[in-house]
Amino acid sequence: MDRRRWDIDDRFTGVCDATAMLPAVHRLGEAMASDGWVTENPEVHLLPHTATWCA
Template sequence: MERRRWDTDQRFTGIASGQALGSGVKRLAEVLDREGWVAEDPEAHLLPHLKRVCDEPGSRWRLRSARLQEDGVYEVEVEPADGQQAADLPIRDAITLLAPVAEASFAVRQVDRNTVECVTGMLDGDGDYAAHGHLIRLRVQN
């Protein structure tokens, strides 16, 4: 098993644990189990923002489709603009697409070469409204 964390790593270990920011991440993870936390109507709350990003001049994305899954995940199919390949679009580009729908808590994970998952929402005490959120799965098609 490889112990290096990147190609030039010579330390094989980091400088600290992640506990300094762990409480916020734990709060987000805990609220995911709360029945009814995922907000309704992603077509109204998310889709207009995602469309706007895709329609901007120079956008790296084209929106193909979006559909709410039974488990509450809003699955959004995009394709690279200008003939790029999915592998040429790093996770930073996915975050640029997702940033306009980000709320007080925002976590993004690249699952595989063509899938990026995002959890975004408000936790108890984050603002004027009740805790709520969204689950988004980007599927990048070529």
């Protein structure tokens, strides 16, 4: 299996860790554990906000 992550990858690994994101990830995990987190139509209610945030 090719270890490259894209066609010109010659490092085969990232350049740093993501510890700076841990507080936000933990908050997301706490929110996901709360009752009522899962919406009836996530693609309608959550996806647009998530896509905007990721962009």
